[in-house]
Amino acid sequence: MRRALICALSACLLLAFSSGTALSAAAQRRPGSARPSTRVLSNERTDTRWANPLRRALIRLAPSERSKAIATVKMHTELGFANVYLLLAQWTSRSGHTWVHLRVPGRPNGRTGWVPRSALGVYHVTYRELVVDRAQAELRLYNHGHLIWHAPIGTGKPSTPTPAGHFWIREEFRVAPGNPSYGPYAFGTSDYSVLADWPDGGVIGIHGTDEPWLIPGHPSHGCIRLLNADVSWLAQDGRLPIGTPVLVR
Numbered sequence: 003m004r005r006a007l008i009c010a011l012s013a014c015l016l017l018a019f020s021s022g023t024a025l026s027a028a029a030q031r032r033p034g035s036a037r038p039s040t041r042v043l044s045n046e047r048t049d050t051r052w053a054n055p056l057r058r059a060l061i062r063l064a065p066s067e068r069s070k071a072i073a074t075v076k077m078h079t080e081l082g083f084a085n086v087y088l089l090l091a092q093w094t095s096r097s098g099h100t101w102v103h104l105r106v107p108g109r110p111n112g113r114t115g116w117v118p119r120s121a122l123g124v125y126h127v128t129y130r131e132l133v134v135d136r137a138q139a140e141l142r143l144y145n146h147g148h149l150i151w152h153a154p155i156g157t158g159k160p161s162t163p164t165p166a167g168h169f170w171i172r173e174e175f176r177v178a179p180g181n182p183s184y185g186p187y188a189f190g191t192s193d194y195s196v197l198a199d200w201p202d203g204g205v206i207g208i209h210g211t212d213e214p215w216l217i218p219g220h221p222s223h224g225c226i227r228l229l230n231a232d233v234s235w236l237a238q239d240g241r242l243p244i245g246t247p248v249l250v251r
Contacts, residue, residue: 038096043089043103043125044247046168048147051089051125052245053102059121065093065101072115073106079190080203083173086244087122088192090114105168107192112167128243132171134226134250136164139218141208141228143242151235154218156211156227162196164206164224169193169248174237177209185210185230187237191248195224209233 044050055075062069076085091103093116100119133142136157143151158164173190184207193206210230211217217229228236236242 039094041092043091046088046247046249047131047144048129049127050129050131050170050245050247051127052086052170053089053122053125054084054086055121056123057121059117061104061106061115061117063115065095065103065116069116072113073108075117075121076107079107079173080205081173081175081190083175083190086170086172086192088170088245088247089122089125092119105170105192107172107194109194109198111165111169111194126245128245128247130243130246132242132246132248134164134248136166136220136251139220141226141232143236151241153228153232156217156219156221158195158222158224159220162223164222164226164250165193165195166250167193169206169250171208171242171244171246171248174242174244176237182212185212185228185233187233189236189242193248193250197223208236 055077058077059075060071061073061075062071079085088105089102090105092100093103094100101116102119102122103114103116106113106115129146131144133144134155134157135142139155139157141153141155142149169192171189172192175188177184177186177188188207188209191206191208195204195206197204206224206226208226208228210233211227213221214229217227
């Protein structure tokens, strides 16, 4: 009798434990019960992610449809290339909605905001970093944190300086014949000059020159000038890929 009672009690406890485990698992699967999660997407030195936009969307101060809008996702750059957004982090809410924290190209420089994950395409990654040292008039290219190349440059003169901050490469193209002042190749960044009425919106470019004797120095309206041989080297074999973070200091 006693043995039968113990067996019955054990069976009840096992059933209760099993039922509780099943209920707990069901609760974890229930919509709205998951914990919010955050994922860092870029450190802007050795590991940086970027994406092209899929649709126009409001860029907000916080990851919420109720948050203030500070800008709108733009599909193209000023020159008509597919736009590029540098991604900082990804956050998923309890309800399963995912938002992306990104850098916002445009004036004023340095803004960041949030957009729904659905507004962006596939994530791409680059392990390179470009550093613009204005004081030393030198450009440095890093791969996985290791210096792999450097070259003298010309940056903005005191009245039209090259703005400092965190930026990225948004476009690369061969310069059309008849524009020798820009050299053979040019890269467009997300940095905007102090000249708001400058052609194409005042985007800071990295390009060649027809005045090599002014490099190194500070002769430009804000753009970063390279010797033609150096900008040609950068443009070959994907050495400066789209999405590469650019630190101007």
